[in-house]
Amino acid sequence: MRGPASLFFVLLLAAIAVAARGSAVPAGGAPQLGDETKPHRIVSLDLCTDQLLVELVERGRIAAVTHLAADPAVSAIPDKARGIPITHGVAEDVLRYDPDLVLAGPFGVSATVDLLRRLGRNVVVVQQPQDLDGVRLSVRAVAAAIGEGANGEALVADFDRRLSALAAPADPPATAVIYQIGGTVSGPGSLADAALAAAGFRNMSAAYRLTRGGQVPLESLVAEPPDLLVLASNAEEYRTALADNLRHPIIRLLRGRGASLELPWRYWLCGTPHIADAIEQLAQARAGIEARRR
Numbered sequence: 001m002r003g004p005a006s007l008f009f010v011l012l013l014a015a016i017a018v019a020a021r022g023s024a025v026p027a028g029g030a031p032q033l034g035d036e037t038k039p040h041r042i043v044s045l046d047l048c049t050d051q052l053l054v055e056l057v058e059r060g061r062i063a064a065v066t067h068l069a070a071d072p073a074v075s076a077i078p079d080k081a082r083g084i085p086i087t088h089g090v091a092e093d094v095l096r097y098d099p100d101l102v103l104a105g106p107f108g109v110s111a112t113v114d115l116l117r118r119l120g121r122n123v124v125v126v127q128q129p130q131d132l133d134g135v136r137l138s139v140r141a142v143a144a145a146i147g148e149g150a151n152g153e154a155l156v157a158d159f160d161r162r163l164s165a166l167a168a169p170a171d172p173p174a175t176a177v178i179y180q181i182g183g184t185v186s187g188p189g190s191l192a193d194a195a196l197a198a199a200g201f202r203n204m205s206a207a208y209r210l211t212r213g214g215q216v217p218l219e220s221l222v223a224e225p226p227d228l229l230v231l232a233s234n235a236e237e238y239r240t241a242l243a244d245n246l247r248h249p250i251i252r253l254l255r256g257r258g259a260s261l262e263l264p265w266r267y268w269l270c271g272t273p274h275i276a277d278a279i280e281q282l283a284q285a286r287a288g289i290e291a292r293r294r
Contacts, residue, residue, distance in 0.1 A: 037147065038061075038146065038147035038148075039061070039099075039100040039101035039122070039145075039146055039147065040060075040061045040100060041061070041063040041097060041098055041099045041100050041101070042057065042061055042062050042063055042099060042100070042101045042102075042103065042146060043063050043064045043065075043087055043094050043097050043099040043101070043102050043103070044062075044064070044065045044066060044069075044087075044102075044103045044104075045066065045087065045089050045094070045102060045103065045104040045105070045108075045109045045112065045113075046066065046103065046104050046105030046108070046109070046126070047066055047068040047069065047074060047075060047105075047269075047270060048105055048126070048128065048138070048269075048270035048271060048272060049103040049104065049105060049126050049142060050065040050066050050068070050069035050075070050077075050081065051069065051075065051076055051077050051081075051270055051272045051274065052126075052138065052139060052142040052272055053065065053103060053142060053146070054069065054077050054080050054081055054084075055077065055080075055155060055272075055273075056139075056142060056143055056146060056148050056151045056152060056155065057146050057148055057151070059084065061146070062084055063085065063097040063098075063099055064084065064085040064086055064087040064094075064097050064099075065081055065084050065085075065086060065087070066086060066087060066088075066089065067086045067087075067088060069081035069084065069086070070082045070083075070084075070086075072266065073237065073264075073265070073266065074265055074266055074269055075266055076266045076267060076270070076272065076274035076277070077274075085097070089108070089109045089112055090112060091112045091115045091116060091119075094112065094116060095116075095119075099121065099122075100122060101122050101123075101124065101145060101146065102116055102121055102122065102123045102124070103123075103124055103126060103142060103145065104123060104124070104125050104126070105125070105126060105127075105128060106125060106126075106127055106128055107128070113125065124141070124142075124145040126138050126141050126142055127141075128191075128270075128271055129191055129271025130189060130190060130191055130194070130271075131191065131194040132163075132194050132195075132198060132275075134191075134271055135159065135191075135271045135272065135273060135275060136156050136159070138271050138272070139152050139155050139156050139159075139272070139273065140152050140153075140156065143155075155273055156273070158273065159273040159276055162276040162279075162280065163198060163276060163279065166198070166199070166200070166279070166280070166283045167200075167283070167287065168200070169199075169200025169201075169286060169290075170200075170290045170293070172202075173200055173201055173202045174200070174201055174202070174227040174228060174286050174289045174290065175201060175202050175203075175204040175207075175226040175227045175228070176196050176199075176201040176202070176203065176204060176226050176227060176228040176229075176230055176282070176286075177203065177204040177205050177208075177216070177221075177226045177228075177229060177230065178192050178196070178205075178230040178232055178263070179216070179221075179229060179230065179231055179232065179245075179246075179251075180231075180232040180233070181232070181233055181240075181243045181245070181246065182213075182215060182243075182245060183211075183215035183216060183217075183218075183245045184213065184214045184215050184216075185205040185208070185210070185214065185215070185216050186203070186205065186232075187203070187205045187206065187210075187214065188203060188205070188206055191268060191271055191275065192268055193205075195268055195275055195278050195279050195282065196282065198279045199279045199280075199282030199283040199285075199286055200282075200283060200286050201227075201228065201282065201286060204224075204226040207224060208220045208221075208224070218245075218248060218250045218251075221250070221254060222250060222253075222254070225254055225257070225258055226258075227258065227259060227289050228258075228259045228260065228261060228282075228285055228286070228289060229251075229254055229255060229258065229259070229260040229261075230260070230261050230262075230263050230282070231246060231251075231260065231261070231262045231263070232263060232264075232265055233246060233262070233264065233265065234246075234262055234264070259285060259288065259289050261281065261282070261285045263278055263281060263282070267281075
């Protein structure tokens with residue numbers, strides 16, 4: 001439904017929701033004494049806020065998450081998210097849950113966010129981290145919005161504990177490159193680059209002459225291979241022409257010659273503490289490389 005008719009439908013839903021709000025009871029039952037100011041009908045419109053929300057708050061306060069939250073290809077919490085109602089991000093879809101808080105990311109649903117704000121809904125946009133400090137900020141932003149600051153600090157403390165437990169890297173550091181579908185690589189200033197650095201690697205992508213689209217030619221990988229070739233996806237997971245580069249004979253050759261690691265997107269696609277899973281796997285691979293050097 002588009003145009004004025006769609007907007008009328010949205011406004012009508014909003015009016016009905018406001019009228020019913022006084023008698024609405026969240027899915028998990030009535031809020032506990034002292035929790036009246038916390039949101040109890042929370043909708044998430046972004047895969048990354050989905051994951052933080054599910055980790056930080058009891059299930060009964062979550063009205064809906066995106067359909068991606070239970071997708072094991074991209075979500076680090078598919079089992080925890082399974083069974084939670086889903087939203088596809090349009091305003092009509094969101095309003096039927098009568099949310100008292102909407103969490104969104106910076107991309108993809110700006111029109112929905114604008115309309116919800118015009119209708120007086122409480123919308124918090126959480127930025128996508130580009131480094132590990134940004135991960136901590138995102139956790140704390142969501143925790144503050146949902147009234148669970150203590151849970152947020154506990155999640156950050158566990159994240160920091162896992163990172164501090166990693167062994168220090170050798171000098172000079174081993175090199176690595178994260179090679180993705182289409183031949184793109186994760187460069188400096190990205191969250192993946194921060195993960196490599198935290199694991200003790202030097203990102204090799206800066207040494208290559210990349211194409212305008214950020215791809216590294218296979219010839220460059222052969223001429224100057226990294227100590228660790230990191231594949232962002234399993235070669236058989238995406239049976240598309242765009243992913244043919246992952247199945248190229250040269251990639252098989254490089255993997256046979258040196259160290260390689262498949263590091264699924266679900267661990268580092270979003271700036272959540274689950275990136276510690278990726279960092280720990282990278283650090284373990286780096287320890288193996290250093291042991292072979294010795």
